[in-house]
Amino acid sequence: MLILTSVLTTGALTLTACGSRDDGGSGDDSGGDTTLTIGVDAPLSGENSATGLGIQYGVKIAIDDANKKKLVPGVKFVLKALDDKAQPATGQQNASALVADKQVVGVVGPLNSGVAQTMQQVFASANLVQISPSNTDPALTQGKDWQSGDKKRRYPTYFRTATTDALQGGFAADYAYNGLKKKKVFVVDDKQTYGAGLAKIFREQFKKLGGTVVGTDSVNTGDKDFGALVTKIEDAKADLVYYGGQYDESQLITKQLKEAGAKIPLFGGDGMFTPTYIETAGGTSEGDLVTSVGVPVDTLPAAKQFIDTYKAKGYKGDYGTYGGYSYDAATAIINAVKAVKEANGDKLPTGNDLRKKVVEEVGKSNFEGIAGKVSFDEFGDTTNKQLTVYQVKGGKWEAVKTGTYNG
Template sequence: MRTRSLLILTSVLTTGALTLTACGSRSNDSKGSDSSSSGGGGSNTTVVIGVDAPLTGQNSATGLGIQYGVKIAVDDANAKHLVPGVTFATKALDDKAQPATGQQNATALVQESDVIAAVGPLNSGVAQSMQQVFNSANMVEISPSNTNPALTQGKDWASGTKTRPFKTYFRTATTDANQGNFAADYAYNSLKKKNAFVVDDKQTYGAGLAGIFKGKFASLGGKIAGTDHVNTGDTDYSTLVTKIKNSHADMVYYGGQYDESELITKQLKAAGVHIPLMGGDGMYSDTYIKTAGQAAEGDLATSVGVPVDTLPAAKDFINTYKSKGYPGDYGTYGGYSYDAATAIINGVKAIMDANGGKLPTDARAKLVDAVQKADFDGIAGHVSFDQYGDTTNKQLTVYQVKNGKWTAVKTGTYNG
């Protein structure tokens, strides 16, 4: 990895405090950090937005969508001079979908004085390892994809006792409390499925989502034909396939990522078990269809928000993503990543406007309050946060693989 050159004339970091003054130019680092010069001369402050996601290996297709969603937002802000006197840049770190690596990345980001906030991570389990680090540094963290309810509402959320664990943590994706119920309602009432076999990957996101689906499906009158667990990274699902086949289930619900579900459905269909596999947003990726091939036909996934390619506000974003040839899947979280970065950019402008056009010495802490007050129309929907740091945008969509493509079959909110 090449080393970036960075000139910072004055930069002091203490816990919860950030001082940034006139900065020089920054070279581009194609393996992590990007920047767009605002051009011209004079004093300029470089403000960095950190990005954490799996950029290689498992889950990297969606992780790269997060990285480049943020980059496009930063490039747009610089081109439009949204914050006079500031050039925004990004620093992207690869957590490889591993909690320990995510925690190391969070620690690295808070120690860099020019990093004012972070977007990410992709995985809820990784987020659990990062929240305390960012909170201790009074640094905003906005995930475009974490959906486990406990991250914002505390471990007792299911019993109705909701307590926000970290004031610095926000998300632009709605929670699994909505997604799992939405999926179960669709499976039972629209697909008319009555016997579901439920599988999860034992991870925070997957197990949590599967549990919510299971509870709702059963409450509607559905039968849980069986349950099982897999390990991330598994490739042979013959034992699981046999269990599903013997259960006489009419569908499979999978809580986890596409890396495993794409192989499960392929092996299931190869064994002659032609029932749909349904999952959550962790499964909604073009990579799922590419790997599973014809076996994916008829499978379903829920994902947060409205299909981004149907939103007029996202047209320029999609065109830019495609024209630049950026890797990864922008359709899952790219729009929410752009909006998360925009919330940070807008927040920086707000705290500077309140400080005579200069970045305050306690910029990180002030940015937390500014992001909490976010209220704007993003490219993926309206952006604002409730008292827990959760998005107020509760839109969800059910997609089904039809003719080799994810096709939206229902969009709405869960009201149950």
Template structure:
């Protein structure tokens, strides 16, 4: 979704950037110009909303990619190669994402891109990256991005071989939420709201289908404008429906005010959403009325993962102003996957003439123990890590309730 500050770079990276400028790599189309120390420069592109309402998530992602690159350079992860980052702001807009993708592929030193956050933005970028053979590793969750538009009919077809993701999909996240609500929270009547965007509508659909399959009832549905702030009429519909829970498919800028206005209407029922509402920004928007609300999010709680301990320590040590957020660990792992793919094709700091294609091939085979657990990809480019967590707002803070996998 599921976000313009500049990334701080080391002196070596700055020298590399100056070298690229001096050589005119963007103008001449030459790839992999040498850095100031004689090493080959490889750029990892990054795209997410860095301004606007979703910037809290995007900036945490950007910082996490920056951390991965800093550590790769410091430890000489790929001998003879210096990595740098080119970060672009898509403002959560598909048109901006497509423009950013075009800009990134024009830079021949870009061998991989991390992002975007939003599934709708990813849809606008995939074809651009695939045509240029530039690998993309995202945290998007809409199933169609990797399995095609007919994924839910059993006819899965991978649209773009350059597209991968480190987070699991809404094909699992929606039913996971339905199982928790129906079996654990004992909620039987749900009112479903979505923002009509790729992520939100898709998530609401997978949730609704499984909730009904379990025996629950969808007592009402509604669509909202993601730019709106007044949801009084929807709140009234929800109150009059007799629902005992609200499911929202969308992001926290709408979910927060919607939840607060539902409670204000007199319907003292919880709102639950997906990973795009699992943010401290949601807590600010709901205030005290958010207590009891729920969210599913991809992966296990990062603070509880032994594999994430060093990431958290290193992130704090650098002193980033923004929290790593829900997607920081996944973004670090995404960048590291690209770094490992480059490592697989670089020989003594030299890259083959078809480096982009070779990096894509290598990424399919990447496997390592990452921040969020085992990182590897299936035949569709989807993460093999299928873990999800249900969080509840308790005392004004998110608290993990349960972690598991759908059907497992």
């Protein structure tokens, strides 16, 4: 399912700046406004679509709010959402399509770190800002040698509102060892950039704390039968399974593990944090845990209107994981357009100059979003380092610890 939210116009469109001039007749009050597009790239169908749709609609609500409030006078924002199906090659194609669309002034996404790797160069070459609400692989902002302390930012157009696995993996390991008092863990990953990276960081930190990794294994995305893996876990006598990957596979792993008689919890990262995990695994998910970025969005007063709108509109997907961060990412782009326009005599720059200046202004972001403070460090990483551990209790994700991790 390729979801595109089209620009509703009637009559002639005249290309202006990096957008189009709406000459009226569209049935709204935006006559004479310049139309600019905010792109979204995420898995909107198939694997990971529950969280991908949450990203799309988080951006949609931000755009609707900005237009209603006339946050940027004379500018009407519209959404263009492309489905990457969680596939890196498709993400790269989508990036090229968004770059080619001259109305696009910024992009929110993607969901998956592996997809982001294929998109960064495309956006950087076109000076088009990209803000991911969910990518957590440290290498995306700090380079492949980040663990050795040699941190280098390769793509000045890339930012993220989610904190990294360097913190999330350690935060989870600390809670597993000191909070749950688990000493023997079996670590599994899905071989993908996000999953394998997160599992590695968790594994290393758990061992540093004094825990024992009694076994490791990998699965393939799309796998359904985990009988052999379940046997390995049981034979290893682990008291915890840590999974690096998405909910699609982990919800089946925990179900098959518990049905085989193993009474041990499965712990994972934000890729598992969705109601879909519980719905599929059913009662076997009880006691399982995840870490996710930020604090519970349902507890944030600033997010109340966003949540109410999401529910009232009947939007599909899960807003709880990245919806708030997506809203804030889109708002950062919108605020940047406003700043560029005001600094240019209240006129939008023409051609590629608008995109370039939007990148610069996004880097200066400093505002309170609905999911927390929005600002970025020298690598484009968020300065919001909050993380939360959730556990399935009574068939729902319940926050059990919120804090930060300093290593």
